[in-house]
Amino acid sequence: MADDNKDFEPILVGFFCNWCTSTAADLAGTTRLQYPPNIRPIRTMCSGSVDPIYILRALLSGADGIIIGGCNPGDCHYVSGNYKARRRIAGLKTILDTLGLENDRVWLKWISAAEGQKFAVTMRDFTEKIKELGPSPFRKNWSV
Amino acid sequence: MPRNAMLEVKGGDITGTVRGFLEKLLEKKAVDALLVPVEVPSKKNVVQTMVTDIAQLADVSPLAPVMPVNTAKIISSVTKVAASTKKVGVILRSCELRALVEMVKLKQADMNNIVTIGIDCFGTYSVTDYAVFSQEHDTPAGEYLKKAASGTDTLLRPACKICQYPYPLTADMTIGLFGLPIEKEILVHSGTKEGDQVFEALGLDGEADPAKRDEALSALKSERQKLKEEFLAQVQQEAGGLDNMLSVLSACVACHNCRIACPICYCRECLLDSPTFVEWEAEKYLDWASRKGALRLPADSLLFHLVRMNHMGASCVACGLCEDACPNSIAVYKLFCLAGSRVQETFEYTPGRSADDELPLTAFKEEEFKGFEK
Ligand code: SF4
Ligand code: SF4
Ligand code: FES
Helix, strand or coil, X not given: CCCCCCCCCCCEEEEEECCCHHHHHHHHHHXXXXXXXXXXXXXXXXXXXXXXXXXXXXXXXXXXXXXXXXXXXXXXXXXXXXXXXXXXXXXXXXXHHHCCCCHHHEEEEECCCCCHHHHHHHHHHHHHHHXXXXXXXXXXXXXX | CCEEEEEECHHHCHHHHHHHHHHHHHHCCCCCEEEEEEECCCCCCEEXXXXXXXXXXXXECCCCCECCCXXXXXXXXXXXXXXXXXXXXXXXXXXXXXXXXXXXHCCCCCCCCEEEEEECCCCCECHHHHHHHHHHCCCHHHHHHHHHHHCCCCCCCHHHHCCCCCCCCXXXXXXXXXXXXXXXXXXXXXXXXXXXXXXXXXXXXXXXXXXXXXXXXXXXXXXXXHHHHHHHHHHHHHHXXXXXXXXXXXXXXXXXXXXXXXXXXXXXXXXXXXHHHHCCCHHHHHHHHHHHCCCCCCCCHXXXXXXHHHHHHHHCCCCCHHXXXXXXXXXXXXXXXXXXXXXXXXXXXXXXXCXXXXXXXXXCCCCCCHHHCC
16 A cells, blocks of 8 residues: 555645644744645634534545644633534544544644644654555545 | 322223323413324324313324424424423423433523423334324324334334433423333323422322333343444444445435434524535536546535534434435434444433533533544
8 A cells, every 4th residue: 555655645634723833834834844745724713613514525525634733732722722622523533433434534733833843743744644544535536 | 309100091091191191280280381292183193282272182192103303393493582481391202302401402492481291202103104004093002002012013213223212311200101001000200390390289199119110111221222232333334434325325415304304403504505515606616526527416415414413413312303304215313323322422421311411512621532632
């Protein structure tokens, strides 16, 4: 599998909180940290505003991986958005896992505004793991 | 203190006994009105009916095995604009009562002046099966109760066969049938202050021993637990994986009837019917199509089901009405029962168990679900 996927460039979608992970992404850029260019970042006001509908929309449209980046526990600017996000992800991943629908393609990660390094490393890991998984079966499926 | 009383069943007429009890509720002004299942003149259906006049209870039929609409939805629409100022007694099956508890938590129903009368349920038929069955028998409810007692009812809906809570969990009053010699007597139980007030108004109380019912319920419970796990394992096998999932949904026409029938789905405007999802210029559809080379239309049927599971799965009471509402007999209940059960396990949440259990998606703890983080 891994061999077949050597040339596979995954399409990755990131829902990044404005107050932390989005800033970390900028920081990684301005400090010239290297990470794969596969991620398409979407800025959200808080990880708590990422309804599963957006994640599912991306997954079903053929994104190979979706990552939600939020503030560290205790640091959410809206107090509890990230805790609620974690619950939603727990529900979403439970459902995807139960139905055999590519639960491993959805990641939740806490990356603060100061953690440019962590952002770059996470994007590297994420890209690598999704490459290992191969292209999403949703990519070519027109009848979803 | 829970209070119990037995009602004597005369001439084996169980429906008549319940009718007598309901008449007394109005007569003694324990309640001002009743929301109860009444047989329609054609006898083909039994529908929830708001009754204020005792005479209109003549065709009341709370034991008839049919549930056209989940009563939680009815209470929600009746109390949405303003709560009731008069006392209304409502007969509910367990899945209706559990849905009601969820709706109250979701702020979709107001329980002020609502007195819940739960009823033990041996299971229900689909509306179409009941319409046929009711024409074949003079007393459909009586006929059904005989079959229920012998455990040989093939008309029961799949949801009822594996129902984990066929007895009311939180009712003010319960009409108990399980484990009792129902040809001779049935149980009335009060579980709350409101129930106690009714007991007093009716001068009920007396000798009653619900132990037999408790025994029957725990036996039924372990049997049902096993049946449900077998059922879910089979659904997982049949529907698991993208190809199987799409095969199960192949006949979906995106009518969203399943959502309309669901007592838990309450949004006035579902996001999936909103302009964000359905109002686009042709250009956009062509663009979507070009991504995969083709696009099934109407679009987003899998998305619709998955989103619904995410939004309401934790509160799914497994009533099965979604599947009954589907014009193309898609196994919607199977999918939702499976997904809902697993989500409820993740959150250790039992929908409808208690008004005090917090909804899983509004509550949180600082230290939890780390396994879902990366
Ligand atoms: S999803 Fe189906 S089984 Fe669950 S509460 Fe709604 S209608 Fe009932
Ligand atoms: S599953 Fe059935 S009821 Fe639900 S949208 Fe599809 S066709 Fe309509
Ligand atoms: S503000 Fe960043 S997760 Fe809430």
